[in-house]
Amino acid sequence: MTPRRLTSPDRVVFEDAGITKGDVAAYYALVARWMLPGVVGRPLSLLRCPDGAGASCFFQKHHADSLGAGVHSITLDEVSGTGEYLYIDNADGLLDLVQLNTLEFHPWGARTSDVEHPDRLVFDLDPDEGIAWSELKSAARDIRDRLAALKLRSWVRLSGGKGLHVVVPVRPKADWAQAKAFCEDFAGQLVTESPKRYVATASKAKREGRIFIDWLRNTRGATSVASWSLRARAGVPVCMPLSWDELAQVRKPGAYDLRKAAKRAESLKQDPWDGFSRVRQTVPSS
Ligand code: ATP
Numbered sequence: 001m002t003p004r005r006l007t008s009p010d011r012v013v014f015e016d017a018g019i020t021k022g023d024v025a026a027y028y029a030l031v032a033r034w035m036l037p038g039v040v041g042r043p044l045s046l047l048r049c050p051d052g053a054g055a056s057c058f059f060q061k062h063h064a065d066s067l068g069a070g071v072h073s074i075t076l077d078e079v080s081g082t083g084e085y086l087y088i089d090n091a092d093g094l095l096d097l098v099q100l101n102t103l104e105f106h107p108w109g110a111r112t113s114d115v116e117h118p119d120r121l122v123f124d125l126d127p128d129e130g131i132a133w134s135e136l137k138s139a140a141r142d143i144r145d146r147l148a149a150l151k152l153r154s155w156v157r158l159s160g161g162k163g164l165h166v167v168v169p170v171r172p173k174a175d176w177a178q179a180k181a182f183c184e185d186f187a188g189q190l191v192t193e194s195p196k197r198y199v200a201t202a203s204k205a206k207r208e209g210r211i212f213i214d215w216l217r218n219t220r221g222a223t224s225v226a227s228w229s230l231r232a233r234a235g236v237p238v239c240m241p242l243s244w245d246e247l248a249q250v251r252k253p254g255a256y257d258l259r260k261a262a263k264r265a266e267s268l269k270q271d272p273w274d275g276f277s278r279v280r281q282t283v284p285s286s
């Protein structure tokens with residue numbers, strides 16, 4: 001890898017943890033091996049924080065020439081007209097974006113080669129206050145089992161925030177409308193069968209004491225945070241992919257911070273999402 005230009009490596013980015021821009025770049029270089037498969041060749045939104053994680057961060061989904069030589073542009077249809085979106089191919093692109101103070105990476109659920117057909121579905125589980133961690137974990141397993149009953153294998157990750165994501169790789173056959181319809185039906189069935197446990201509408205009032213299944217990430221243009229991405233939040237949490245066995249051992253949602261994630265990246269022998277990219281399954285028609 002050619003060394004990328006990194007200005008102000010000593011600037012503190014996460015004040016509480018004393019993490020500098022240089023530490024952030026070293027982190028992404030270290031985890032790139034595990035992270036890149038989920039990020040390369042997909043339209044990417046960025047959370048950039050030029051004044052550090054605590055300050056004014058902004059979300060960016062459009063390409064600009066100033067992003068660096070490793071950051072590429074793709075023209076995509078928007079609601080009206082078109083827009084230039086951005087994507088990367090490799091670690092050089094990742095580090096170009098770190099140079100521009102990107103802390104979080106949020107890819108689409110589709111590849112640049114076929115943006116109209118998703119190749120992964122994300123069920124985002126957002127717990128209301130009062131939902132115990134053990135309950136959220138058991139909900140994720142419940143969803144895994146219900147998906148398995150539809151012949152869909154799924155994988156799990158800590159969002160790095162409060163929640164969990166259950167992710168389903170699919171062959172890019174169904175279009176966004178079909179994928180969305182399936183996810184809406186699936187979430188709707190969860191709510192019908194366990195109305196005290198789940199809610200599938202964004203309304204805050206209805207969420208009380210429940211787990212919100214955010215299926216709306218499975219729409220064209222929606223993003224979810226990438227596995228191994230840092231979160232621009234206190235404690236430098238990381239969105240961490242886990243095996244289902246590992247999930248059982250995890251004691252809290254923010255179990256992995258930058259340092260723990262870096263250690264894990266160094267010692268990992270095999271991807272915790274082993275099999276994810278090889279499984280051949282498609283969105284059931286609903
Ligand atoms: P948590 O576990 O705390 O819910 P999360 O990653 O599941 O973490 P958020 O960080 O709240 O959820 O992100 C919500 C969704 O909105 C994600 O799909 C993310 O990609 C997207 N997103 C985040 N920030 C912005 C933003 N400023 N503008 C547009 N979309 C955003």
Ligand code: MN
Binds near residue numbers: 125159163164
């Ligand atoms: Mn969430």
